[in-house]
Amino acid sequence: MQTGFIGLGNVGGKLAGSLLRNGISLMVHDLDADLVADFVARGATDGAAPADMMRACDVVITCLPSPAASAAVMAQMLPLMGPGKTWMEMSTTDADEILRLGAEVAATGGVAVECPVSGGCHRADTGNISIFAGGPRPAVEAVMPLLKHLGRRILHTGELGTASKLKVMTNYLATVHLVALCEALTTMKAAGLDLATTYEAIRISSGTSFVHETESQLILSGSRDVNFTMDLIMKDIGLFQKLAEQGGVPLEVSPLLIDIMADGQRRYGARAQSDRIIERLEDATGLSIRADGFPTVLVDDEPEEEGYEVRRRTPVAAAAE
Missing domain, CATH: 3.40.50.720 (NAD(P)-binding Rossmann-like Domain)
Known part of the structure; x- marks a missing residue:
């Protein structure tokens, strides 16, 4: 076609x-x-x-x-x-x-x-x-x-309509993870921990996430260029908040997240890279959240293969009595 x-x-x-x-x-x-x-x-x-x-x-x-x-x-x-x-x-x-x-x-x-x-x-x-x-x-x-x-x-x-709702949900979660990781990394630095060791501790633990294994590397290298800007983040988390309001869900984390990212825009520019949100905590503490040995650009090392459809899980049949 x-x-x-x-x-x-x-x-x-x-x-x-x-x-x-x-x-x-x-x-x-x-x-x-x-x-x-x-x-x-x-x-x-x-x-x-x-x-x-x-x-x-x-x-x-x-x-x-x-x-x-x-x-x-x-x-x-x-x-x-x-x-x-x-x-x-x-x-x-x-x-x-x-x-x-x-x-x-x-x-x-x-x-x-x-x-x-x-x-x-x-x-x-x-x-x-x-x-x-x-x-x-x-x-x-x-x-x-x-x-x-x-x-x-x-x-x-x-x-x-279902895919768009799920997409803004995933971007909301990714932003939550990003902001939480900024707080975690800065707190460990303040507590005297080595940040390269901290990265590995998170990576092999229950605290890890896709965002950590990608964006934390760009934060620590100082690159902070994930090819995704704060204005796009604000659009996506705003759409998620809209869905919650339409459904009558009284969210607590989402409004705070919007305030944090809006402050990042005021400080660094509406189209600043989203990973620069770490700099709010660097400015507040005087600490440098960086470590040697991390890449400045993310590279996908998974071999390219033809895609496949992911099937939803089906209910497990009730065991025979």
């Missing part, structure tokens, strides 16, 4: 690269002409504009920084949608917005599938990232060949 990809930024560019690397006929578009030119030099076709791409492609994938950006692109593509056309939304977005746009797509006879990703830019770069796929089962199965090149582990989450 002729495939289009709109949004060649930190994540989108790596996802689109996985398609190109695996021989998918790819048309691309981005507001940054240099990013488009780089893909064209590697064998992609310049899509010119979203409407042109929807006219020419069977499937158009979007990976954009905000719900507003996705809506603007969809406004250009919708008049060209119809039977046989599929929109795959890989942005992290508002579930209400994906449902609104999905209904507009369905009204044309086209199909919408949401496919947000989780696992970091380094895994997006190697096709080893995880993907949540929301939409009707037949629609998800139709794009599964593309999903298997885009990511390693693919979970069909249910109908449209």
Whole structure:
């Protein structure tokens, strides 16, 4: 199928690269002409504009920084949608917005599938990232060949809107882990512990997490460049808080987390790298949360393989009496 990809930024560019690397006929578009030119030099076709791409492609994938950006692109593509056309939304977005746009797509006879990703830019770069796929089962199965090149582990989450809700939940948890790790590392430094030893103690214990095994390394090396900015964090944890409020859930950690990240933006800039949140505690204590021997860039050393679908656990049958 002729495939289009709109949004060649930190994540989108790596996802689109996985398609190109695996021989998918790819048309691309981005507001940054240099990013488009780089893909064209590697064998992609310049899509010119979203409407042109929807006219020419069977499937158009979007990976954009905000719900507003996705809506603007969809406004250009919708008049060209119809039977046989599929929109795959890989942005992290508002579930209400994906449902609104999905209904507009369905009204044309086209199909919408949401496919947000989780696992970091380094895994997006190697096709080893995880993907949540929301939409009707037949629609998800139709794009599964593309999903298997885009990511390693693919979970069909249910109908449209479910994947977006789960994605903001995972980003909320990742941010909780990040802030908690900043407090843990700073407290251990203040207590006189070696930070390289502290890293290993966390890694081999019940306190470990994906965030620790990736972002803690960038904090300790001083790089603090995870290719994810504070404005994106604020969007995602804000969407999670919205879901909680809609469900009447009286969260306590979430509002505090929003306040912490908002303070980080005030101090270091709205688009500062999210790992720079450690600097709030460095500023407050005068301590340097760094250690030798840690990388400045994350590299995925898991070999690239075709993705596969992750199946939900099924209830264990009751034992015979």
